[in-house]
Amino acid sequence: MSSERKSYHHGNLREALLETAFSLVDAEGAEGLSMRALARETGVSSAAPFRHFADKQRLLQAVAEKASEDLQQKLDEATRDRDDALTQFRAMTVAYVRFAAEHPNLFRLVQSIPSVSGAFLGEFNDERRLKLIALIYEGQNAGLIPDADPELIALSSEALTHGLARMIVDRHPRVRDLSSEDARKLALAATQLLQSGIGLS
Amino acid sequence: MSSERKSYHHGNLREALLETAFSLVDAEGAEGLSMRALARETGVSSAAPFRHFADKQRLLQAVAEKASEDLQQKLDEATRDRDDALTQFRAMTVAYVRFAAEHPNLFRLVQSIPSVSGAFLGEFNDERRLKLIALIYEGQNAGLIPDADPELIALSSEALTHGLARMIVDRHPRVRDLSSEDARKLALAATQLLQSGIGLS
DNA sequence: TGCTCATGTGAGCGGCGCTAACATCCGATC
DNA sequence: GATCGGATGTTAGCGCCGCTCACATGAGCA
CATH class of the missing domain: 1.10.357.10 (Tetracycline Repressor, domain 2)
Structure with a gap:
């Protein structure tokens, strides 16, 4: 599921996070979603998402x-x-x-x-x-x-x-x-x- | 808010937890409720509630x-x-x-x-x-x-x-x-x- | 070419749900 | 009344969480 990445920078992490989060919420609901699991699924470190979304609430709002x-x-x-x-x-x-x-x-x-x-x-x-x-x-x-x-x-x-x-x-x-x-x-x-x-x- | 207690055993902890949880949910919603905060508010250790409710889901169900x-x-x-x-x-x-x-x-x-x-x-x-x-x-x-x-x-x-x-x-x-x-x-x-x-x- | 800064990482803090091992004491039994 | 077993409390701790900070990387501009 989590695609590999060669370069240090992702390139389009914000969109990638949004899409993954959207799919996860659609399939399993918003309650179960964690920022760390989302980062894992997207193939980045658990701190990376916070460069693009101030907190979990903002991420969910974007979704x-x-x-x-x-x-x-x-x-x-x-x-x-x-x-x-x-x-x-x-x-x-x-x-x-x-x-x-x-x-x-x-x-x-x-x-x-x-x-x-x-x-x-x-x-x-x-x-x-x-x-x-x-x-x-x-x-x-x-x-x-x-x-x-x-x-x-x-x-x-x-x-x-x-x-x-x-x-x-x-x-x-x-x-x-x-x-x-x-x-x-x-x-x-x-x-x-x-x-x-x-x-x- | 949290009343003192003299004896080691509470006496009626299950009901006390239920009432406190009920009030907290009514006032602030179920999302913000934590088992540890509930235990704190009721004046018992954070493990005590699990003697009366198998997990958080059961507590919320009872509420x-x-x-x-x-x-x-x-x-x-x-x-x-x-x-x-x-x-x-x-x-x-x-x-x-x-x-x-x-x-x-x-x-x-x-x-x-x-x-x-x-x-x-x-x-x-x-x-x-x-x-x-x-x-x-x-x-x-x-x-x-x-x-x-x-x-x-x-x-x-x-x-x-x-x-x-x-x-x-x-x-x-x-x-x-x-x-x-x-x-x-x-x-x-x-x-x-x-x-x-x-x-x- | 070299600098800057956006964007990545790793370590770590405090809080969470929950468990395990141990402490206390209520109440049934003799 | 003493005994003792089980219900119900405690403390310590595991792994996961949201989130932060100091530092690493490298893309893009001067």
Whole structure:
């Protein structure tokens, strides 16, 4: 696994550490990762990583940022070429839940670092959120949507999405070990349900 | 903080360790807890805790079980004297979300130990879930509820509840630092919304 | 060619989880 | 009441950890 190296200097150690750490976290979770094991795996001394990351927390943050970019890219791909906000929202939910099912360890890491998840929820996604809220507002004017706070409606939609993803990574009884395809179906079905309402009243 | 002790033996070390650990986790999270610090705080040697807990994981599991019982008790109180399943479900959601807002560290710990959260979601709550599903089934026969899989409807309800709680403990932008009262309002509003449907279609 | 400084190494500090060998004393038994 | 075995405490210590410091190396620029 650990590749040999002829010269004293590595050449691209920072990237190498990041990639190795990313793979290790994805496969085994962030809890088990140690700086020393990471250095060993990368073929350098145990002090070398600290030339590139001030401490373990920064390393994990960098991994989380990379994972967050991956997730963001999946969301971008999923919503590309869909112009109405509702379709975008549903495609986003599906992509989000699928990412959680496929990379639970990375998903957990992203969520566990507020600065990363905060940035993730801030940048691009806020734009989409505002579009969704605008759509909700229109729907209310047309009498199609109940007269609740549009912010609340958007938040509840987010909560359903996040809740499905979290139930999967937290291994709740009926959604543990879901295949990517089952995760897709579940996310689609649940968002459809939210739109129509479950009707208990 | 650490109380003195006259005799060689502590007398009730296991409970003392559990209580101290519970408080420390509640206040500062499970990540920062160390067995040595816990022993120090309790006023015993660093090896003593291992007479009562095989390893750190077991200690954390015991703390998680205690937290899970507390949560369960809150849910029991919230649903007591409410006979219809729908009212119970909404009261449960409120209590669940409030617990997450008031004890995010304990909530996270419970969710991070599958055996504990699995048991939590299994025992009493399965009974309530079955009642909810029965109600959904009746509602469908009466034409009040869309004709989706009752299991899916129940699962989506759970997801909304869990998602709200998780967004709070994960410190998502619009729900971080929610007061207990705000958490209550949010949970109530969101469940109402789910019932009526957000109407986008 | 020679200097500088980013980037590597090795040794080591204090804290960790956990174990082993030994100390204490509670309480069952006579 | 004395005895003594086992539950429960202690001290010492192993290996791993995050992290630091003094020093080594060598790439790139003057």
